[in-house]
Amino acid sequence: MLERRTPIRVNEAIISVMKYAKVGGMENVSLNDAHGRFLAEDLQADHDIPSFNRSPYDGFAIRSEDTKMASRAAPVTLEVVGEIGAGSVFQEEVTSGQAVRIMTGAQIPAGCDAVVMLELARTYSHHNRRMVDINRAYQEGDNISFKGEETTKGTVLVKKGTYINPGVVALLATFGYSEVPVSIKPKIGVISTGSELLHVDEPLQPGKIRNSNTFMILSQLERAGAEGVYFGQFADDIEVCYQQVKKALTEVDFLITTGGVSVGDYDYLPDIYQKMNAQVLFNKIGMRPGSVTTVAEKDGKLLFGLSGNPSACYVGFELFTRPVIRTYLSHQQPFLKRITGYLGTDFKKPNPFTRFIRATVSFENGRVFAIPAGLDKSSVVSSLADANALIELPGGSRGYEKEMEVVIHLLEDQDGCARLEEKE
Amino acid sequence: MLERRTPIRVNEAIISVMKYAKVGGMENVSLNDAHGRFLAEDLQADHDIPSFNRSPYDGFAIRSEDTKMASRAAPVTLEVVGEIGAGSVFQEEVTSGQAVRIMTGAQIPAGCDAVVMLELARTYSHHNRRMVDINRAYQEGDNISFKGEETTKGTVLVKKGTYINPGVVALLATFGYSEVPVSIKPKIGVISTGSELLHVDEPLQPGKIRNSNTFMILSQLERAGAEGVYFGQFADDIEVCYQQVKKALTEVDFLITTGGVSVGDYDYLPDIYQKMNAQVLFNKIGMRPGSVTTVAEKDGKLLFGLSGNPSACYVGFELFTRPVIRTYLSHQQPFLKRITGYLGTDFKKPNPFTRFIRATVSFENGRVFAIPAGLDKSSVVSSLADANALIELPGGSRGYEKEMEVVIHLLEDQDGCARLEEKE
Structure with a gap:
């Protein structure tokens, strides 16, 4: 007797998974290793920027009142009484008729309230004193970057x-974070199932294919910010599989299995979930590919039962596992970034189910297009290589035409969306 | 006497740098470590996909001619003579009146030429034989994924x-690349200059700032795909600096210095280039920020003299160093991806120089906008954190208004542009 499964809507499925998403811990890493991680605390300024009044240019620090009468025809002459390199501090107070040679970034000396750019000043020696001619009037504050x-x-x-991108790294350095509090990566186990699977270094055999899902998922885990742990392939014996899953789950935060979730005779996962008393959140989704994607929960830990079909596996990961990872990392926008764009091709055949089509985003005259990456059979591995987005086509009785507006989910983006329904 | 420098156009500067760009070597890494690297050879299919005629569904492999007369009213009954799990091969030839239970992905047995989906077949036992009723006619090739x-x-x-993204990883696994030929990362040295610089873990001192450029550049190097090697900070003595640069250059493929390229009295780099007989490609560019960006060449190795100003340093790296890195990695589109989008704000003040404004790209109803990230003073570190793009505003006598079309360079993209002038 075939089990009857009731499909639920994609967003309902995501919401039910997110109920078990949790925020992970933090650890400190050296600033050198912070790029690509996620901040575990707010980054605060530990001082004003600038932390002192400073010169944005090479030039001369002056007292603006000295230049009140200066003009091209009648320049004012000041004596250069010293110079300040960036990083040093002028020790005396500058008095009327004096100027100080100042470098970019150096602190404005006491008594001065403006800076004359080097290229606008004429310097010369006079009786062994260094002089500078200023040929226009300056106001208090001219060419000064003020504290704070x-x-x-x-x-x-x-x-x-x-x-943490390079700009955030620059800020961390500026504010003295030699150690950076970052979110601990969730540890996610991967077990593959399927007696047809060969390991990547095995020669091809009749009826078999090489296991690509495991490596793909480990790579998707890395892109999402998690640490993948591969537990190898399922044994043929259901009792051994059960022990494998049980043991793996004790060592990780979440567990992914690929394959074995259909209703076929060789699909062990449903029985294993039952045997371990895991709560199955759903085992059928009204979407293509990936309708058999199953998620279960055991003692607060999620078990992602992704399809064995490469495209379905890929899409299932991005829709269901990724937001759980981003939540664990304290990221505030855990969902794939959704934007509106234009369909780059026709999809005239209607489909009752929501479809997620791997696509490449391109830009044309300020508009965003998404073009399906390769032939879109759910088993076509090759189209995954070019994909940097998923086109979402709602199910229904109508087809879609080129240039129609569609929702596009961006795969390589680090920004995300905070909510499921909102679009940016 | 101040040195007079003649500014050159941005693209001219890039072209003169690219003359010294070179393609680096390759190395093999384990497939587990391939994500985020660059392929050093074409990825070829080592077999057809599928490598045999296979079933895309769970169901029954049949001979279509047996179903010629089948209808809902008068189903055809076949005997189920065996079953094939994915990965196994049915050893006998299927003859007229027979069917074989087949799993998704399994090889079509000899004699069969179509597959009936599991949910469309009714099975039952009859005299200890397993039977299946088929209630419509099938054509040769129905529900078969053909070899190749x-x-x-x-x-x-x-x-x-x-x-190498997760999709490429899946392909590599499929085609047996347990070891992946990837481009060796260029080794790029970083030396910082500036007596005002404190190390990240030093407490703040009057007149000084913490060195943020070094960490920022190391992080930009990582994002671009290179390996950064930090050689520390310049000594105060020009002869010692000269020795530092000379020695560093022997250990790396390219060298970046930050700061010290202006015409100020404390800017050593121009003298060092001269002393080491390096050919200065340019030392002034008609752009803001980063007009003092200097690139020199010595025995085919490039020395990037980036500005000490954080924004100028950042922009200089992305425009001049990044394409050299991507070329080294055999990437065919070494330049930042350029797209057309709409300005998210006014820039009414005209500027004679080409400006590169750090910005955040956003999407609205299928259109791309770029909004400047924070206050755009070239010394503002904080605006770098949000930036994922640079807006390019050509110099001239006119200002720019919100909604005007502009060129946007994407910073987090892995795709790039092949040529300097082309836009996608």
């Missing part, structure tokens, strides 16, 4: 959960 | 130089 102008101490500059 | 249908042996599936 860019940011003030205590400001939160980057929010907890943010992906 | 998706790809044929020898096809180049992914080009040399491609960034």
Whole structure:
């Protein structure tokens, strides 16, 4: 007797998975290793920027009142009484008629309130004294970067959960984070099933294919920010499989299996979930590919039963596993970034189910297009290579035409969406 | 006497750098470590996909001619003579009146030429024989994935130089690449200059700032695909600096210095280039920020003299160093991906120079916008954190208004552009 499964809607399925998503812990890593991780705490300014009034240019620090009467016809002459390299501090107070040679980034000396750019000043020697001619009037504050102008101490500059890109690294360095609090990567186990699977280094055999899903998923885990742990392939014996799953689950935060979730005679997972008393959240989704994607929960840990079909496996991971990973990393926008764009080709054949079509995003005159990556049979591995997006086509009785507006999910983006229904 | 420098156009500067770009070597890494690297050879199919005629569904393999007369009213009954799990091969020839239970992905047995989906077949026992009723006619080839249908042996599936994403990893696994030929990462030295710089773990001091450029550049190097080697900070003595640069250059493929390229009295780099007989390709560019960006060449090795200003340093790296890195990695589109989009804000003040403004790309109803990331003073570190793009505003006498079309360079993209002038 075939089991009857009732499909649920994609977003319902995601919501039911997200009920078991949890935020993980934090650890400190050296600033050198922070790129590509996720901040586990808000990044705060530990000082004003600039932390002192400074010169944005090479030039001369002056007292603006000295230049009140200066003009091209009648320049004012000041004596250069010293010079300040970036990083050094001028020790005396500058008085009327004096100027100080100042380098970019150096602190404005006491008494000065403006800077004349080097290229606008004429310098010369006079009786062994160094002089500078200024040929226009300056106002108080001209060419000075003021203390706190860019940011003030205590400001939160980057929010907890943010992906650490080179700009964030620069801020971390500026504010003294030699050690960076980052989110611990969730540890996610991977077990593959399927007696047709050969290992990547085995020669091809009749009726068999090489196991590509495992490596693909390990790579998707890395892209999402998790640590993948491969537990090998399922044994043929259901009792041994059961022990494998039980043991693996004790060592990881979440567990992914690939294959074995259909209703076929060789699909062990449904029996294993039952045997281990796991709560099956759903085992059928109204979507293509990946309708057999199954997610179960045992003692708060999620078991992702992804399809053995490469495309379904890929899509199932991105829709269901990725947001759980991003949540674990404290990321505030765990879902794939959704944007509106234009379909790059016709999809005239209607389909009752929501479809997720691997696609390549391109840009044309300020508009976003998504073009299906290769022939879209769910078993076509090759089309995955070019894909940087998924086109979502709602199910229904109508087909879709080129240039129609569609929802596009971006796969290589680090930004994401906070909510399921919202579009940016 | 101040040195007079003649600015050159941005693209001219890039072209003169690219004359010294070179393609690096290759190495083999385990498939587990291939994600995020660049392919050093074309990826070829080592077999047809599928490599045999296979079933895309769970169901029954049949001889279509047996079903010629089948209808809902008068189903045809076949005897189920065996079953084939995925990965196994049915050893006998199926003859008239017979069917074989077949699993998804399994090889079609000899004699059969169509598959009936499991849910469309009614099975039952009759005198201890297993029977199946088929209630419509099937054609030869129905529900069969044919050998070579998706790809044929020898096809180049992914080009040399491609960034290895999870989809490429799946292909590599499918075609038996347990070891993957990847491009060796260029080794790029980083030396920072500036007596105002404190190390990240030093407490703040009057007149000084923490060195953020070094960590930022190391992180940009990682994003671009290179290996950064930090050689520490310049000494105060020019002879010692000279020795530092000379020695560092022997240990790396390219060298980056940050700061010290202006015409100020403390800017050693120009003298060092001269002393080491390096050919200065340019030392002034008609762009903001980063006009002092200097690139020199010594015995075919490039020395990137980036500005000490964080934004200028950042932009200089992305425009000049990144394409050299991507070329080294055999990537065929070494330049930042350029797209057309709409300005998210006014830039009414005209500027004679080409400006590169750090920005965040967003999408609205199928259109691409770029919004400047924070206040755009070239010294503002904080705006770098949000930036995932650079807006390019050509210099001239006019300002720019919100919604105007502009060129946007994408920073987090792995795809790039093949040529400098082309837009996608």
